[in-house]
Amino acid sequence: MSWLYLITLIPLLYAILVPLFYKYLPRIHTGWFVLPVPVVLFACLMKQIPFVAKGSPFVHTVSWIPSLNINYTTYVDGLALTFGLIITGIGALVVLYSIYYLFKEREELGNFYVYLLLFMGAMLGVVFSDNILVLYMFWELTSVSSFLLIAFWYQRKGSRYGAQKSLLITVFGGFCMFAGFLILANITDTFSIQQMIQHTDKITGHLLFIPAMILILLGAFTKSAQFPFHIWLPDAMEAPTPVSAYLHSATMVKAGIYLIARLTPIFGGNMTWFWLVSGIGLITLFWGSFSAVKQVDLKAMLAYSTISQLGMIVCLLGLGSVAMYYGPGKGTVLYLTAILAAVFHLINHSTFKGSLFMVVGIIDHETGTRDIRRLGGLMSLMPITFTLAIIGSFSMAGLPPFNGFLSKELFFTALLNTSQLEIFHLGKWGLLFPVVAWIASIFTFIYCMIIAFKAFMGKHYPHRLVKKTHEAPWGMLLPPILLAFLIIFFFFNPNVLAQYLIIPAISSILPGFMETGSIEPIKAWHGWTPELFMTMGVVGLGFVLFILLPKWSKLYGWLPVRITLNNIYDQALIVTERISERITRKYMTGFIRDYLSYILLFFVVALGGAILTLNSFTFNPITNSPIRVYEIILCLTLVASALLVLFARNRIVAIIGLGVMGYLITGIFVIFRAPDLALTQLVVETVTTVLFLLCFYFLPKMKKEISKLGFKTSNLLISLGVGFLVTIMALLAQGNRLFLPISWFYENAYELAGAKNIVNAILVDFRGFDTMLEILVFCIGGIGVYTLIKLQLTGRKNNGLKE
Amino acid sequence: MGLKNDVILQTVTKVAVFIILAFSIHLFIGGHHNPGGGFVGGLAVVSAFTLLLLAFDLKSLRAGLIINFEILAIVGVLIAVCTGMSSLLFNEPFLNQIFGTINLPILGETEFATAVIFDTGVAFAVLGTALSIITTISEDICKWRQ
Known part of the structure; x- marks a missing residue:
């Protein structure tokens, strides 16, 4: 399996072929050509499971930029493999689904599948790369491909807005993360994550430990849509539904979770890490589920539910990181439960949320709307879709016999365990975790019921819908059916999953713990435990609130619009735009002479400042040969012709003056015995003078300019400064010989x-x-001139040349 | 552009252009051992053509020279790049030049160097670019005048 390192490159390389398929085989849906890629990759990764489960990760290094210590290291352990399987598995289903979702006659399929494969490769790169710089590169590539996919229907204003928002927020986080990575690399002197983990003690003691942590967490939180950066995810729902199912619920938004899990061995066990990760996760969990209930668009509801579920996984990872505080030992089973729940729920979430997105896509596709106020009574029209919706949402609500029940129970166990801890001020605040999470679970239950029943029960109003509704084609139903099958399969056989994927993943999140501690097998029935009572409370209270929803949903109207995060984001965007426009207007005057003065001023300040501060002016004329009379004559004429250019009243005189200067310099080359230079200068001068004369026609008549004294003085100062500085530098170059003269290298030119x-x-x-x-x-310069003149737009008369 | 009725300039140009062209070929070929080379050689040709352009007009220049200068410039760059690449075929570093001598019937012992091919590319690129800039601008002037 030594070629496994190619796995991230295969989708990227295959993407090159996609436009050819799209162009030359337009009768077959391009998706059919793309489908084999994720299927084959999934199969390859499945074959890797036994090796990884045995505890031997796949490591392969290709040196990429060795001088910078950047290697393309593929590291596939349990955690990476779990993610890899989700990426390729869900990817295959999504491609199949998209074949029926996107019409080949109407959509730009070539673009779509190129972006999708680009994303797939980038995402695999994120989870399989051990080198943080490579990881960062792929990380940003996922942001870019997400941007392109959200803006796939770029004709819509909402798509463009959503794409921009997601890009701005995730790239902001990406930059922060990059800074954090650089700090880590600086401390440990390596770019490899695995080597960093071995130097954890160096990192934790460092002054920049907390800043690095916060910067990296910013990257993870923005990507995984954690509070308060979650606002981009609902707007990202403008993307086609297969994209939402793939990127914005199953894979890309989990990149942040991957990063947190991957870096737990470095940061875990620290109080700040614990509170940041689990606290933000908890807030997100609550806020996401609370906001989901008020949505009327099914996809927006799913977006908020994704936010909330992501918050839950992040929270669990935070809780599990306590294990690093205690170290491997007997009592670790308590914290391992949290990580177990996190990884288990990560997989479960991909299954049920993927299927729910596909169900919503089907509803949207067949009825033409996703608004629950217009939908109703679809149960009899779309029985299979209804069944799938029930399975997905009941699993999300945490009901048996679906996999969501198991991970929800484990979640409650982890919360109850944490509330009994005494470290990190948990004695005082620990109770907050189960309480907030329990309330959030009630809201989760409510929106799950809304998804399951609002569209399917009740009365059907055909006149409110654009299309005549009927069941979706099989190709669209097959992917969610497969996922629904997995939802039930995982409920009955959770330990198969645990043995082959979850436990290897845990041992890479908490290295060294699985050897000493052990995990109890996941069971559906634990007896009458507090967790079960919590679930029963959620179901009971949730059901009552769901029935009474119309009565209390007015509560949501109380939140003032002005302080919502979305509004703050919009205002911030407007204000920054205005400020930057104002600043740009200040110095972008449109006059070339202004730009020239900036350039020259910079030159004077930078070089003059360097000479002054370094105090490096030395001039040693002793070694110079004596000055001859020719040189004096030439220099005097040069000065005279320069003055002629300055004081010329007529433009043609100025041009001739410049030409004279050029020829005089040729003379200097001649007396210093540089015939090649002299020849070149002579011809160049001739040609440029002709060019000047050609352009002469376009130039306005030279006239005495009346300008302010201040303007004149500043121009005078700049020009004097430049002249002075150039003279100084020419003299300086005489005295200083920092390097060997290069002419020595060419002494044996004839032999070589x-x-x-x-x-x-x-x-x-x-x-x-x-x-x-x-x-x-x-x-290139010539082509530039050619295109500028030849291809200029015809509206030249109003373009100012005549004025 | 062009001073249509300047008989003296036109007559002198007719002779001078050939002298300049011959000189520029001399510059180009002699560049290996004497002052000159592709860059200067190319530019000297440019000056010859520019003289033509000034003495006559663009139309007659175009009629006499059926070369597309833009393409000539691109061909020049391509020649330079390809000579560089060809050394890769012989497992040598990029742009490695070789030279040797051959005994020719009349000229006697003559040196040949791959650098000449590279220099040809340089000359073409310079010639093509400079002339394309000059002709484009002067064409624009003609259009502008009408």
């Missing part, structure tokens, strides 16, 4: 290059690469 002309030997042989790039630049 067969050229008696050393200049030519340098140009074509020794530094041939420079020459090649120079002519390339020259050619």
